[in-house]
Amino acid sequence: xxRWRSVxxxxxxxxxxxxxxxxxxxxxxxxxxxxxxxxxxPTILFGDEQAKAIGVVEPTPPGLxxxxxxxxxxxxxxxxxxxxxxxxxxxxxxxxxxxxxxLEVPADLSAPGxxxxxxxxxxxxxxxxxxxxxxxxxxxxxxxxxxxPTELLAAQQAPSIDSLDPQTxxxxxxxxxxxxxAVLILIGIFSFGFTVLTGVIEEKQSRVVEVVLSxxxxxxxxxxxxxxxxxxxxxxxxxxxxxxxxxAVLTDRFTLPETTPGAVALLTVWxxxxxxxxxxxxxxxxxxxxxxxxxxxxxxxxxxIAMASYFVAIFAVINDPAGLVARVATYIPVSAxxxxxxxxxFDAIEPLEIVIALVVTIVAIWVLFTIGARVxxxxxxxxxxxxxxxxxxxxxGG
Amino acid sequence: xxxxxxLAKRYGSVVALDxxxxxxxxxxxxxxxxxxxxxxxxxxxxIFGLVQPDRGEVRWQGAxxxxxxxxxxxxxxxxxxxxxxxxxxxQVSYFAQQHGLxxxxxxxxxxxWLDRMGLADRARSKLEELSHGNQQRVQLxxxxxxxxxxxxxxxxxxxxxxxxxxxxxxxxxxRARNGVGVMFSSHQLDLVEDVCxxxxxxxxxxxxxxxxxxxxxxxxxxxxxEVEVVGSDGTWLDGDGSxxxxxxxxxxxxxxVRDDVDLxxxxxxxxxxxxxxTFAYQPPKLSELFMEAVTPTPPARAVSDEVAx
Numbered sequence: 001x002x003r004w005r006s007v008x009x010x011x012x013x014x015x016x017x018x019x020x021x022x023x024x025x026x027x028x029x030x031x032x033x034x035x036x037x038x039x040x041x042p043t044i045l046f047g048d049e050q051a052k053a054i055g056v057v058e059p060t061p062p063g064l065x066x067x068x069x070x071x072x073x074x075x076x077x078x079x080x081x082x083x084x085x086x087x088x089x090x091x092x093x094x095x096x097x098x099x100x101x102x103l104e105v106p107a108d109l110s111a112p113g114x115x116x117x118x119x120x121x122x123x124x125x126x127x128x129x130x131x132x133x134x135x136x137x138x139x140x141x142x143x144x145x146x147x148x149p150t151e152l153l154a155a156q157q158a159p160s161i162d163s164l165d166p167q168t169x170x171x172x173x174x175x176x177x178x179x180x181x182a183v184l185i186l187i188g189i190f191s192f193g194f195t196v197l198t199g200v201i202e203e204k205q206s207r208v209v210e211v212v213l214s215x216x217x218x219x220x221x222x223x224x225x226x227x228x229x230x231x232x233x234x235x236x237x238x239x240x241x242x243x244x245x246x247x248a249v250l251t252d253r254f255t256l257p258e259t260t261p262g263a264v265a266l267l268t269v270w271x272x273x274x275x276x277x278x279x280x281x282x283x284x285x286x287x288x289x290x291x292x293x294x295x296x297x298x299x300x301x302x303x304x305i306a307m308a309s310y311f312v313a314i315f316a317v318i319n320d321p322a323g324l325v326a327r328v329a330t331y332i333p334v335s336a337x338x339x340x341x342x343x344x345x346f347d348a349i350e351p352l353e354i355v356i357a358l359v360v361t362i363v364a365i366w367v368l369f370t371i372g373a374r375v376x377x378x379x380x381x382x383x384x385x386x387x388x389x390x391x392x393x394x395x396x397g398g
Numbered sequence: 399x400x401x402x403x404x405l406a407k408r409y410g411s412v413v414a415l416d417x418x419x420x421x422x423x424x425x426x427x428x429x430x431x432x433x434x435x436x437x438x439x440x441x442x443x444x445i446f447g448l449v450q451p452d453r454g455e456v457r458w459q460g461a462x463x464x465x466x467x468x469x470x471x472x473x474x475x476x477x478x479x480x481x482x483x484x485x486x487x488x489q490v491s492y493f494a495q496q497h498g499l500x501x502x503x504x505x506x507x508x509x510x511w512l513d514r515m516g517l518a519d520r521a522r523s524k525l526e527e528l529s530h531g532n533q534q535r536v537q538l539x540x541x542x543x544x545x546x547x548x549x550x551x552x553x554x555x556x557x558x559x560x561x562x563x564x565x566x567x568x569x570x571x572x573r574a575r576n577g578v579g580v581m582f583s584s585h586q587l588d589l590v591e592d593v594c595x596x597x598x599x600x601x602x603x604x605x606x607x608x609x610x611x612x613x614x615x616x617x618x619x620x621x622x623x624e625v626e627v628v629g630s631d632g633t634w635l636d637g638d639g640s641x642x643x644x645x646x647x648x649x650x651x652x653x654x655v656r657d658d659v660d661l662x663x664x665x666x667x668x669x670x671x672x673x674x675x676t677f678a679y680q681p682p683k684l685s686e687l688f689m690e691a692v693t694p695t696p697p698a699r700a701v702s703d704e705v706a707x
Contacts, residue, residue: 009495017484207479214446214473215496381448
């Protein structure tokens with residue numbers, strides 16, 4: 001029988017046994033709902049903002065409605081102006097919520113008039129109404145003084161607002177994307193890497209490993225385990241990202257950058273590599289322990305390295321995606337899975353750098369796997385106490 | 399034929415195997431005996447490549463055993479264990495597939511063997527839901543479902559109730575009749591004597607005795623003689639240095655004698671002492687052979703020491 005069939009049988013068993021478990025299904029459903037919810041709920045709460053209605057009591061000064069909508073436009077808001085026949089109707093409309101504010105200005109602009117709200121004054125609406133009334137009255141005054149209305153309008157033009165490095169919607173999405181990507185990779189390493197770790201110890205504790213190893217090579221068992229649990233992780237990632245992208249597009253909350261498909265592909269590749277690297281390390285560390293409590297001690301160095309890499313990525317690299325720290329971290333296998341997709345999200349990495357990082361990381365995985373498989377083979381039948389890596393290495397080699 | 403050739407394995411300062419050699423033939427049941435720590439489990443693990451010997455070789459049908467060969471072996475380790483949350487049939491089928499069966503064949507074999515073990519109705523249960531005894535049966539099914547040519551079982555009878563022992567014995571005989579080589583370790587020597595044709599006795603990492611039980615018995619210098627003489631005061635036994643009284647109860651006496659004892663002379667003496675009702679001359683029991691073989695002093699001297707005392 002070919003080795004690959006053996007590896008695949010191990011992987012398939014992991015996928016079927018774990019994939020059918022209530023825990024896995026619930027966690028996929030839960031995270032998916034969480035992702036969709038985090039997009040949909042804000043849309044329901046804030047997305048559907050209705051234009052504020054402002055009631056004006058007739059008779060109104062000429063040009064009031066135009067002035068109100070123009071001022072609102074300048075402040076990037078939309079309002080509707082509702083003419084009301086008299087003060088009593090206005091009060092009723094305010095009371096019933098038909099309008100949000102009532103503006104009452106003398107038709108000859110002899111006084112500033114009043115703005116009334118039902119309860120709490122709406123600052124924005126108040127400002128719009130005030131500015132419009134003030135402008136109207138000033139115009140009126142200046143018109144009386146024979147000032148050219150065209151020049152007056154020109155003089156009232158506000159300075160244009162501009163920024164040196166404008167933050168576009170795409171930039172915002174990119175930042176968000178990079179952060180979510182790094183978190184997903186961290187979650188992948190922790191949840192699925194630790195599934196490999198506990199899986200190895202469970203096999204040791206239930207003693208089934210001796211039966212398994214009487215037909216399956218230790219390295220094939222480790223590979224099949226990493227592969228099977230990795231496929232489950234990938235399924236969860238795809239569901240997660242799919243739900244997020246779908247929800248983002250449907251709720252129209254974000255403008256997806258044009259680079260989205262590439263970024264998703266790169267994220268997936270590095271998710272796989274990061275998981276493969278860390279879960280292999282966790283798998284063979286698991287083999288050295290005989291109980292779960294020992295394993296969490298044994299895995300501490302791996303956990304620390306993963307956390308450190310993550311923090312380097314989200315602080316140093318996001319801050320300066322093309323800086324020295326980012327460049328160095330790109331070529332270190334333990335940090336590359338976090339750093340590369342992040343830099344790519346900011347468009348701050350050369351294709352060649354990605355290729356080198358890929359090669360370095362894949363070689364590291366292969367080396368770690370070769371060492372790990374031998375240690376695993378030497379240690380996995382040892383059921384009493386914690387084993388030293390050196391002893392396990394010798395035991396397998398002897 | 400399985401050949402174990404000069405296996406040696408050392409763990410630090412502990413010698414687990416020290417040049418063990420023996421063979422097991424197809425169609426025969428071999429009992430693998432030895433005190434705790436003698437090297438039985440290490441030997442079995444060497445057969446399955448779970449332990450790399452420092453020296454020596456395991457051969458099957460004349461060729462060194464490799465992974466492909468091992469797929470035709472069945473193993474039941476001393477420390478039983480299966481996947482607790484996996485369903486019984488899926489579990490049996492999984493291991494059968496790992497032994498090279500197609501998914502369809504593995505399922506069919508799993509069903510067939512579970513049926514034989516009386517577990518057909520538990521096929522869809524999770525292993526952990528089964529009683530201890532039934533979990534043991536599943537473990538045996540896992541070793542059998544791919545119809546191995548060699549069956550190696552480490553302490554298969556330990557923890558079994560009498561019904562379990564009967565089932566296990568049936569299965570082992572059935573497999574041997576089908577030409578399968580069966581080898582199992584046990585400390586229950588009376589059971590081994592009933593079930594096995596051949597034994598291998600290992601002590602301190604070396605094989606100290608091996609062969610057919612009958613041959614080993616006849617080769618041994620020890621014989622048992624049970625005599626019942628009515629009307630004798632028992633003095634007819636006195637002064638004979640060639641026999642040892644093991645037990646005396648009324649007129650009945652159990653003696654340990656050498657195989658070169660002159661039975662005619664002894665019978666004549668017994669007759670002259672009284673009425674002989676029983677005179678039974680028997681080979682030694684396996685447990686005696688075992689003790690004789692694993693005691694550090696040379697066996698021949700051990701016997702004469704006992705006789706002299």
